Amino acid sequence: MEVYDDPASERVTATFELPGVKIADLSIDVKQGTLVVLGQWLCRYPRTRQHPSVMPEVSAEDAGTPTAESSTRFFPCRELRYGYFHRRLRLSPGVNKITAKLEDRLLTVT
Structure with a gap:
């Protein structure tokens, strides 16, 4: 201001x-x-697409699943506030x- x-x-x-x-x-x-x-x-994006640091932990067995991989791609860097x-x-x-x-x-x- x-x-x-x-x-x-x-x-x-x-x-x-x-x-x-x-x-x-x-x-x-x-x-x-x-x-x-x-x-x-x-x-501007759906709330489910959060930065990996606020996403739930992904187990080693689930790490290769499409859901786990796609959620980390949405916000590789997130500095804006909402x-x-x-x-x-x-x-x-x-x-x-x-x-x-x-x-x-x-x-x-x-």
């Missing part, structure tokens, strides 16, 4: 980097003087209107 507060203006801009998040997976609200952004990063997220940002007194747009992986709230 990045917050820009221009002293020459009443406008404050908060920018959130949200790659892969769709507007339908976001909730933006102001509650008791706090900006609340809730959302979810969804995996799941719910939330951010809260205290707003200046008197803020009664916000605008938000999601464009090019960035959510901009002013």
